[in-house]
Amino acid sequence: MQEIKPRAMRDVFIEALRVKMAEDELIFFLSADFGSPALDKLRELYPNRFLNVGIAEQNLINVATGLALEGFKVYAYAIAPFITMRCYEQIRVNLAVLSQIRPMCVNIIGVGAGFSYDMSGPTHHCLEDLSIMGTLPNVTVFSPSDYSSAERYVDETLKIGIRYLRFDAKPLHNIDAEEINVKNGFRVVKEGNNSVIISTGFMTHKAVEYADTLKTLDKNIGVIDLFLPSDFNYDALEKVLNTYDTLISLEEGIGKAGGLDSKILHFLNSRKLLKSYTPLAMQGGYSFEIGSRESLHEHFEMGLQNVIRVLKGHNG
Structure with a gap:
């Protein structure tokens, strides 16, 4: 093929x-x-x-x-x-x-x-x-x-x-997932056991990469692509998240400032969902270092090792 x-x-x-x-x-x-x-x-x-x-x-x-x-x-x-x-x-x-x-x-x-x-x-x-x-x-x-x-x-x-x-400005491969349902505002890319990554934009590619790597370590992580962060279906997302205890969000945006993490926190609070939730986003100011996208993710602690750290923290 x-x-x-x-x-x-x-x-x-x-x-x-x-x-x-x-x-x-x-x-x-x-x-x-x-x-x-x-x-x-x-x-x-x-x-x-x-x-x-x-x-x-x-x-x-x-x-x-x-x-x-x-x-x-x-x-x-x-x-x-x-x-x-x-x-x-x-x-x-x-x-x-x-x-x-x-x-x-x-x-x-x-x-x-x-x-x-x-x-x-x-x-x-x-x-x-x-x-x-x-x-x-x-x-x-x-x-x-x-x-x-x-x-x-x-x-x-x-x-x-x-x-x-x-x-995104860069050419990207299509993600192997269900087709988008505009009414839901998200799509399930991978199903997991206890933990799931909610991501948007390019970071969904990284979430899939992280989940694939973690699977080799016997960790089955779900991935949800939230493509309408301003207007997703709360009922539908709550139904999907019922099987997960640990949530991690990934965004190429400023954390704690109204972006994806704020939308998810509002959703969890409005539905009174008791989940362990850790947002991974840009923190601590801008970066003037010239480097690859992956190096910027590492600089802002949004890389694979940070996801592993969160999962280890939750599992004790």
Whole structure:
């Protein structure tokens, strides 16, 4: 069997969206001077529904809002830390606030989630977006772990609503798991015995890697991919977690600051679930060391040895 090559989420998503543009003349794509091979083809086919606003993310959101108010289904595309933090006020006022009284369809596509641009340093690491975008009412955060999940979410983005699509920048393999169920907001990747890792985005790949390694040590760890950290089904997740006593979360985000760990803690508290829960996330400030993604995980104590330490602590 021929091995399927890894692919970038943005390319697969844009290719699927390009097909939709042939059927729906209301789809409009905006870019903040940021491209990709897939986007070149989209721009060539639909020049009247593509606009590059330049390096101006704040204006990107303003233009997206205006188009959406005229009935277009808008996609605003840029590097993740810039399209979230540089224009946060525009997103809050123009989209989160205004959409509550003027329903519209705007999809903010941020490429470079977490440590995607690992060698570019803290200016290009996007570690705050899970927290700041997840705190906005009327905004859904979509944090896929592979390109097939990104592709399957295209239909959802054509509906009325404000969404932030948190894409990894690197080509990644698909994860062998059940297909995404948008209503649940998560999918079970691996079933385990007493312990489970809940992860989002790229860290689901690491969770699978850790679980596979631990299986050789006779530890059967489950893995859950939480791709809608802002809007998952509490009833469905509670049912899945009933068989687990120990929970570990993995995120390329800032810990104790409203990200994945805060969403899980709120869920556990609201359901009065008594679980041993340990979040593993970035702590203690930014890293100015230039290195691989894995070295950054080790620096912030998010690696395999830290997962093993948590499991040993729970088992005594």
